[in-house]
Amino acid sequence: MKEETQKEKWPWEDAYGDYSMVPVPQHEKRSFSSIFYVYMGVLACIAVLWGGGTIGLQFNLKDAILVAVVGSVILAVIGGLTAPMGGIAGTSTYVNMRHPFGAIGSQVFGTIVAGIACGIGWFAVQAWLYGIILHTLFPNAAWANVGVAAIWGGVLMIITAIIGFRGIAWLSYLAVPFFMLITGVGAMIGIAEGGGFAGLFSIQPKNPAPLGVGITQVVGMYIAGGIITADISRYAKRAIGGAMAWIIQILIFQVYMLTGSAMLMLATGASDVAGALLVGGAGIGAFLMAILGQWTTNDNNLYNGALSFNTWIHIKKQWITLVEGLIGVGIAAWVGFSAGVSMDPFMKFLTLLGKILPAIGGVLIADFYIYRWYKKIPFKQRYEVKPGFKIALVNWVGWISVGLATWIGGWLMKGGIAALNSLILGLVIYSVLAIVLDAAGVKIAVGEHTINEKGV
Amino acid sequence: MDFKKYIQRAMIILIAIAIIIIVLGIAKLSENVYTGLIYLIVGVIQFLGSVILLPRIARLEDLTEIGNRAVQSNWLVLSIGIAGMALFLAPFFRLESMVIPYIAFILCVLSVIFSAINLFISVKRAKARMIV
Numbered sequence: 001m002k003e004e005t006q007k008e009k010w011p012w013e014d015a016y017g018d019y020s021m022v023p024v025p026q027h028e029k030r031s032f033s034s035i036f037y038v039y040m041g042v043l044a045c046i047a048v049l050w051g052g053g054t055i056g057l058q059f060n061l062k063d064a065i066l067v068a069v070v071g072s073v074i075l076a077v078i079g080g081l082t083a084p085m086g087g088i089a090g091t092s093t094y095v096n097m098r099h100p101f102g103a104i105g106s107q108v109f110g111t112i113v114a115g116i117a118c119g120i121g122w123f124a125v126q127a128w129l130y131g132i133i134l135h136t137l138f139p140n141a142a143w144a145n146v147g148v149a150a151i152w153g154g155v156l157m158i159i160t161a162i163i164g165f166r167g168i169a170w171l172s173y174l175a176v177p178f179f180m181l182i183t184g185v186g187a188m189i190g191i192a193e194g195g196g197f198a199g200l201f202s203i204q205p206k207n208p209a210p211l212g213v214g215i216t217q218v219v220g221m222y223i224a225g226g227i228i229t230a231d232i233s234r235y236a237k238r239a240i241g242g243a244m245a246w247i248i249q250i251l252i253f254q255v256y257m258l259t260g261s262a263m264l265m266l267a268t269g270a271s272d273v274a275g276a277l278l279v280g281g282a283g284i285g286a287f288l289m290a291i292l293g294q295w296t297t298n299d300n301n302l303y304n305g306a307l308s309f310n311t312w313i314h315i316k317k318q319w320i321t322l323v324e325g326l327i328g329v330g331i332a333a334w335v336g337f338s339a340g341v342s343m344d345p346f347m348k349f350l351t352l353l354g355k356i357l358p359a360i361g362g363v364l365i366a367d368f369y370i371y372r373w374y375k376k377i378p379f380k381q382r383y384e385v386k387p388g389f390k391i392a393l394v395n396w397v398g399w400i401s402v403g404l405a406t407w408i409g410g411w412l413m414k415g416g417i418a419a420l421n422s423l424i425l426g427l428v429i430y431s432v433l434a435i436v437l438d439a440a441g442v443k444i445a446v447g448e449h450t451i452n453e454k455g456v
Numbered sequence: 457m458d459f460k461k462y463i464q465r466a467m468i469i470l471i472a473i474a475i476i477i478i479v480l481g482i483a484k485l486s487e488n489v490y491t492g493l494i495y496l497i498v499g500v501i502q503f504l505g506s507v508i509l510l511p512r513i514a515r516l517e518d519l520t521e522i523g524n525r526a527v528q529s530n531w532l533v534l535s536i537g538i539a540g541m542a543l544f545l546a547p548f549f550r551l552e553s554m555v556i557p558y559i560a561f562i563l564c565v566l567s568v569i570f571s572a573i574n575l576f577i578s579v580k581r582a583k584a585r586m587i588v
Contacts, residue, residue: 281550
């Protein structure tokens, strides 16, 4: 009887694990603090500290703080808009993408930007970078050889990603407070080296840059994270909880981390944060930062990649995670063991794929907030799905909007922040096209697909 | 001993450890402001993480709910303890005499061990969730 009641309330079957294709049920929803910690785990990575370090090499402290604040406000707005989609529907970004792009569209775009780019590509790059950082810290240790470290580091990342949300959350609980402290230590080293706060404020960077460049760097560094917030916010107990968690972590902690590492780099003039921390006397803290920072970020790459592959490869998500992880580790180890091999062409290709993501984010925001508002769909029902629900196979307006926005914003426009340009263009083009065509009676949906109880 | 009493006593021990770290921080502020500051930060976070649990479980009777709240506090104490272990003996925080840093380090080790045990017992006896 109880089982029947539960079935009525949650009529799905989680066939692939971790609710990758179906809405997260109420009893699996997590508190605000849990969501906050997981977001913080993604933020707590070396990339953010390196981003802050880059800012520290280009701006004085006052401008570095300004750049960090403005860039973070933009990211807070983007993630603040995408997170409620997951919170309300309980589904991942790639499942939500079925609404503005159709079933095939979500598979194609999800696989390109999350599956191939994040799950395999960036995972491999980050595992390789992990090897590079450890080799820099311990140049004579065999276990810190670039290829060897990439393998064991990659395996650690695969394990937590296979465990799923739980694994990522546990690791975040351990890593986040540590990262907050080590950032503070970086700032302390910066203050000590810079001769106090007054001294630090008076230091001028060797290679100054315009403020716009710094803001572009901050936004570009994390805009992908801002667009796929639903992957985590779908676990939030309250729809708005994920958005609030995202906004707080970005506005307070990203600014803190960027500024802290900028202070360190501004004062020491070193070329990398881990090295600066080690030279500055952070000891084993620099080593732990390297391990935890890459680990917490890269398991998310795998996790998101597996979610997107699951939209068309219908096997247990753990198997997808394992296979994509092993491919990534293989690439990282091969590059690590082959002295002289550069990741640059590979990274350029991934950056190219990544140019599509902001436009997809813009289309998602437009579809959820503007087009469905125009269609008078109540806010809490906008991305709601149930077994038997019919969706388009292809929503051609979504495809065209992403194509145009990526092309114009990513290549034609020379000014502004490329990622933000694409996002805004995607939002505007989709809103205008969808509403005008709908008003003119033109069908924007082609074909029909019925969702079954497995969410497929 | 019932679980609620156990967790209350365990948290009192963790509060005592945090207070000693805070006292060490205050004592060393004049010798090395950064060392004093890092002790204070770790101690205060551990203190708040532990002390906040006592009123949160005072009126609760449901074992699992008590366990869930204990898990939240002990995760915080555990992770900040690990951070303290990694940083307290770092060259940047060295003092002339290394007695105090070693004491602070051992206190962090103790807080990590205690909080890990508390997490284990909360899950085992109270069927608490490791994800809060």
